[in-house]
Amino acid sequence: MSTEKFRFDGRVAIVTGAGTNPGLGRSYALLLASRGAKVVVNDLGVGPDGRGQIGPGAQAVVEEIRSAGGEAVADGHSVAERDSARAIVDTAVETWGRLDIVINNAGIAPFAMFDEITDQDIERVVGVHLMGHIWMCRAAWPHMAAQNYGRLVNVTSGVALMGMPTQSIYSAAKLGVIGLTRSLASEGAKHGIKANALSPFADTVALRTMLKQEFSERNQAAGLVPETVAPVATWLAHEECTISGKIINAAGGAVSEAYISQTAETQPDPDLTLEAMPTVMEQALDRTGSAPYADGGDFIYDAVKPYETAPRTA
Template structure:
């Protein structure tokens, strides 16, 4: 099955360079009309110019595709709403949102200013939330939508010097989990992509041969799968160097210990049983945790 996007309208944020540019080009090459959003700021989020977004939109048009440029900051909800109106006014709908915009303010937590913590959360988490909120009524009305969050291995598993980035990136997974549940009855699928790619965010971290393997375009197939009509929902796909994995947030079977005075000591002594991954599940919603706990409690009484 060829992944075709003819007739679809996509918004890609942070698409003026790196991974976002590759996402925009790939969607356009497969037939989507693409609104290319980029603030055009530096890696740390300072400054701004619409020229980066315009250059990618021009590149798409030169190849025979349809594209618009937009320079909104995803931290500005009014500007994000105007961005979505720009796409709807031009093309009548919005089918796909790829939340790719982001910045870095890396430092060890001991040395990190809380202003830098807050700004990274503002761009990654609130930026994604603003974009989702702005497209949501359109997707509900048309009974169709595909939203791709950009999470990170740092959010899923941690990375030294990136407490702010990791917190914001895992928060996008939390947003994805609930939006996927709420969007299901409206035909809206919401997923997350954890890319490993050599962009200006990562180019100083790797030797040349690794940088070559980690070309941004190697991540794009996972985005296309998550943005397509055939996409799953509530998936976390990891991608880099042409390799693809899935990440899961799981719940172990656990044990019931009751309410006795010595439960803290029992829990400490039997913690290995609690963390034993045999028979773990991927819950379909947060209710699964309570269901498991109450079920074990009632069974213990019986």
């Protein structure tokens, strides 16, 4: 009998984008499996920009897990299409009969300025980062709702909140992940489903394509490696983690929360004029006394009255 406090015995997890070494997804899959979870290791084996082939992929991670005594299967479907996302979920359910955890880690990041990125790359980035989260969560949702339990860990990025040259589409998609996660936290409350967004930073194959070698070496020396993020991701996937709708930063063993806040409103003015706007805007941008928005999990789902009367579409 293990003396480890936090175990995942009997739980089934999917980790997407988990076939790269060093990689965040791989570190999540390895830790989950070492604590008793049965893991679907999903990866296409493509490079950080979504092109070519890199490394041995998902099967190598599966072999690592199995050699350590764990249970895992490989999956090579894309998250970016509805049917292939369903196939990933089917792999878990058909193999082990249930699905408890999805860590949506898969991603690509081609570098290009906004006016230079190709239409195809725009569609690919949005397809993987935003639609990939949507399709995976949508495929997993019925299984989690039926068992009144589920954990969704959606990977976002600090770039989405700060903005970054050459990553406008990536930033847009990753900010969309935050909106999706907070809404799913609200809807999932009555189904026992917790959803949180994780913003990780670590020295990975993907990051090494972006940074000069000396920066990569500094990151490693500082402990900015995937293994220091894995406990955070797996904690968000654990049954004893009850937070929902949060945005959690993790890097080098340091953890913090990012949250969306609002400054104090200016005095209501029914006679507001365009000429008054410079003064009003100066007051509106004063962050003194700002307060956070409620998290998605804080909303009462049954109180959303318009849902009951809104017209439905086929």
